[in-house]
Amino acid sequence: MTMDYLKAPTVALGTWAWGDSGETGDGYFGSRLTQAGLEEVAEKAHASGFTLWDTAMVYGMGRSETLLGEILKRYARSGYQLSTKFTPQAAGTGDDPVADMLEQSLARLGTDYIDLYWIHNPADVARWTPHLIPLLKSGKVKHVGVSNHNLSEIELANRILGEAGFRVEAIQNHYSLLYRSSEQAGILDYCRNQGIPFFAYMVLEQGALTGNYSPENPLPKGSSRAAAYNGMLPQLKALTDMLVSIGQKQDAAAPDVAIAWAIAKGTTPIIGVTKSDHVDSLVRAGSISLTGDDIAELEALADAADVNTRGWWEKEMQG
Numbered sequence: 001m002t003m004d005y006l007k008a009p010t011v012a013l014g015t016w017a018w019g020d021s022g023e024t025g026d027g028y029f030g031s032r033l034t035q036a037g038l039e040e041v042a043e044k045a046h047a048s049g050f051t052l053w054d055t056a057m058v059y060g061m062g063r064s065e066t067l068l069g070e071i072l073k074r075y076a077r078s079g080y081q082l083s084t085k086f087t088p089q090a091a092g093t094g095d096d097p098v099a100d101m102l103e104q105s106l107a108r109l110g111t112d113y114i115d116l117y118w119i120h121n122p123a124d125v126a127r128w129t130p131h132l133i134p135l136l137k138s139g140k141v142k143h144v145g146v147s148n149h150n151l152s153e154i155e156l157a158n159r160i161l162g163e164a165g166f167r168v169e170a171i172q173n174h175y176s177l178l179y180r181s182s183e184q185a186g187i188l189d190y191c192r193n194q195g196i197p198f199f200a201y202m203v204l205e206q207g208a209l210t211g212n213y214s215p216e217n218p219l220p221k222g223s224s225r226a227a228a229y230n231g232m233l234p235q236l237k238a239l240t241d242m243l244v245s246i247g248q249k250q251d252a253a254a255p256d257v258a259i260a261w262a263i264a265k266g267t268t269p270i271i272g273v274t275k276s277d278h279v280d281s282l283v284r285a286g287s288i289s290l291t292g293d294d295i296a297e298l299e300a301l302a303d304a305a306d307v308n309t310r311g312w313w314e315k316e317m318q319g
């Protein structure tokens, strides 16, 4: 079988925070997003050539997918790519919970195929991975990837797909200056050697690494990200100051440099864009060049911050 493997873009767009839109939710990010504001984000992204959108059923329990589908329907389907996920913890009780969750995502997104479909986490690799095979064969899913898997779980998923002539075509893990476990566990090297794109999520640590938040101006009160990060903001100052200073030499801002770092490390960052200015940042990030010294200095300051930003849903990557 000849396979047309996934071609990864330089940067992808994340929409977890979009799940906070609507009456019920401003809980995770506390960002108070409106459809009109997000339409502007999408318009600028589209015009700037950023067309791969990452979402998941569980982002706002359908709200992120519904809003994304609503906003993207003005563009030709061939002009953008959709990435969404099967989340084992939200599986239904039918014969094929993966196919069922996919059908619901397709309906919310207003489409009949997903470009890149993920198993969201390694809850039971042997159980869930085989369910991807019929979805690939039917064409409802063009490419598949695994998220939050460690190296041995990735290899197991790859073996299962390999027996049917497919393979893991993308990895999606938490990877930022502050959280380099996938690099330390050899997953970045594995991806490079196998030619598998590595998508880095939470490169900006949900805003904590942008330099825009500080003890005087913390992340939105009552949100989950405030609970996770506000206590560590004082330790991040030296690092965000360095991001600012490296950026100044290239007409760029701190978040642009943090994103450029992830690109320089060979990954495709998935950036959770909530404002149209964030798209300008992605454009600038793509043209920043970081020296080996810049990278070493940033990583040393990140280590010196001595914080652990592992998400509550993540396991250690070693093992």
Ligand SMILES: NC(=O)c1ccc[n+]([C@@H]2O[C@H](COP(=O)([O-])OP(=O)(O)OC[C@H]3O[C@@H](n4cnc5c(N)ncnc54)[C@H](OP(=O)(O)O)[C@@H]3O)[C@@H](O)[C@H]2O)c1
Pocket: 013, 014, 015, 016, 017, 029, 031, 054, 055, 120, 147, 148, 172, 200, 201, 202, 203, 204, 205, 206, 207, 208, 210, 212, 255, 256, 270, 271, 272, 273, 274, 275, 277, 278, 279, 281, 282
């Ligand atoms: N597979 C998984 O388990 C998993 C887990 C987490 C995330 N993800 C994916 O990865 C994406 C990214 O993660 P994330 O959204 O949690 O966090 P993130 O990208 O690290 O940070 C997003 C936040 O940073 C701010 N921001 C974004 N772009 C900016 C820019 N250019 N300049 C300044 N501030 C900027 C926004 O905050 P304000 O609104 O406050 O400005 C935004 O809500 C998610 O949306 C999701 O698609 C996947």
